Amino acid sequence: MKDAVLERVVIDDPKAGIFRVNRRAFTEPEYLELEKARVFSRCWIYVGHESEVPAPGDFRSRRVAGRPIILVRGDDGEVRVLLNTCTHRGALVCRQPKGNARTFQCPYHAWTFNSQGELIGVPGESSYSPAFDRKQFALGRPARTDSYRGFVFMCLDRTAPELSEYLAGAVEYLDLVCDQSETGMRISEGSQAYSVRANWKLLVENSIDGYHGLPTHQRYFAFLADSGVDLRGGLETSHQKALDLGNGHAVIEYLSPFGRPIARWVPTFGELAKARIEEKHRRLEERFGPERAFRISQTARNLLIFPNLIINDIMAVTVRTFFPVTPDYMEVNAWNLGPAEEDIEDSTLRLDNFLTFLGPGGFATPDDVEMLESCQRGFANREVEWSDISRGMTREHPSISDELQIRTFWRRWHDLLVGPHVRRSRKAA
Amino acid sequence: MNNEVLNRCAELLYREAAYLDEKRWAEWLALYAEDAEFWVPAWHGGRAPTSDPQSQLSLIYYNNRAGLEDRIWRIQSGQSLASDPLIRTCHFITNVRLLDATDPDEPHVASHWQVRIYRPFQRRSSSYFGFYEHLLRFQKDQPKIVRKKIIVLNDEIESVLDINHV
Ligand code: FES
Ligand SMILES: [Fe+2]
DSSP: OOHHHHHTTEEEETTTTEEEEETHHHHOHHHHHHHIIIIITTSEEEEEEGGGSOSTTEEEEEEETTEEEEEEEOTTSOEEEEEOSOTTTOOOSOOOSEEEOSEEEOTTTOOEEETTOOEEEOTTGGGSOTTOOGGGGSOOOOSEEEEETTEEEEESOTTSOOHHHHHTTHHHHHHHHHTTOSSOEEEOSOBEEEEESSOHHHHHHHHTOSSSHHHHTHHHHHHHHHTTOOOTTOSOSSSOEEEEEETTEEEEEEEOSSOBTTTBOOGGGOHHHHHHHHHHHHHHHHHHHHHHHHHHHHEEEEEEETTTEEEEESSSEEEEEEEEEETTEEEEEEEEEEETTOOHHHHHHHHHHHHHHSSTTSSSHHHHHHHHHHHHHHTTOTTSOEEEOOTTTTOSSOOTTSSHHHHHHHHHHHHHHHHHHHHHHHHHO | OHHHHHHHHHHHHHHHHHHHHTTOHHHHHHTEEEEEEEEEEOEETTTEEOSOTTTSOEEEEESSHHHHHHHHHHHHHSOOTTSOTTOEEEEEEEEEEEEEOSSTTSOEEEEEEEEEEEETTTTEEEEEEEEEEEEEEEETTEEEEEEEEEEESSOEEESOOOTTOO
16 A cells, blocks of 8 residues: 555544544545554453463463463463464464363374473474474464463564553553452353444444444433433543543443442442441542542443553443454453452453453443444445544543544554555655 | 143244244333343354353343343334344244253243344344243233243354344
């Protein structure tokens, strides 16, 4: 693709308040190829959570950014990411989605690897020449693997910055999520897998879009109001902000219109839960003081960790990742995250909150999915070339129903796609 | 005796399917007991469905009929974008068998199902399939569903999963 074309796919003019994205970015296979090479192969990508592999030998195998990998806790207690392809001739060495194993034996010719990925067994090894060196046949590893408070990421680019540097301002928001627990957050068993016939970037936009809430989810909000939740605080209050967190990460934070298991009681939770929730709030105040306790418990946040990790800390906490299969088709995985110390009553409440709103069988996600697919269908009208993302652009403090957080994503996406050489010439111009 | 119980159960299952496919929502709801449990587990690690709706993730879970009423209210409102009134479904239920009929008035029934779904707007058809477990209660003339567990074998959900898609 010509640099000039690529450079014009996003029009960003802050002075004039103009921000447009050319819809080819959602429809053309060339863009997907560029994204694979310049976004997914360069950024830190979420792999899984340490709580999914609590004991030595525990593993999960899954696809991350299109690659089959194994997330495994070694005998030494360390969590690693191994590339799930046999160094002999390619077969997946791990075919179970989860389990506990000391070794992974490739089913094809039975090469055996330990949980650190080292090759430890080769049937009939004497048939190989002296040049054959087991050490050279360890399972592949991403260039980098690191974690932050249990969230494990991998990066395929050796020259990328450290994870902590990469996460930039997102760390503060991950902390607000993780501080809800006294012993650590845990992913509960089970994940929701669904597919959406839309470009993956539409889901990025939607997951942090404060503008669509009322129109798209009017049935859900009517349902909330009906069940006694006070929505007058609404989504437009003083406790709200939309922020560019650096490196493409962005967040919206707002006074929660929903009840939160940690720790904002609403009538739908029932009188029985009231004392429990209030006690949780008291504990938060004890640990963090009233101000931070208020922020942790009474505000909600939709967090994007560039490029494809969403952590929505709303009426429950959902961890969601997705990856494009084709320009108009993506696969999504969603998990429920909650404090490890939660008892059955609390987790029941949390899951009920989660399932009512979130996921392909919930009250809200299906409406979102329908809108994303609807946008994608609309893109067939190629004569209409641009999408507008300029809302609130000339405001000093954009609100959550403006589109600053979505522009944040696109700016980073564009920078990565056009590459440093174009950026340099643009600066010179 | 058992044949009679089995027929009674199968008739109820088929009737439930007909109510869903014909969008006779009120009649469908009326089949459920007040305290009915409706559960579509998610899968964990791809090997087995989740086994505890209170500590593990599900696709849909309600522990009383009020939850189902909310869903019907949403479908009928005509304002939920995803509850496309045009979506057509066709349930096929087969292999109906009694798991436990010790109490013939509270039989536990297993069956296999497939639902064909057609979305006319997208001109696309698809299907889900799997297993049902029903706990039924035959009282007076009004038989009730007390528990329904739905295992979806092809659990990569295509865009959306509603109560009439499974
Ligand atoms: S491909 Fe794995 S042992 Fe041959
Ligand atoms: Fe939404």
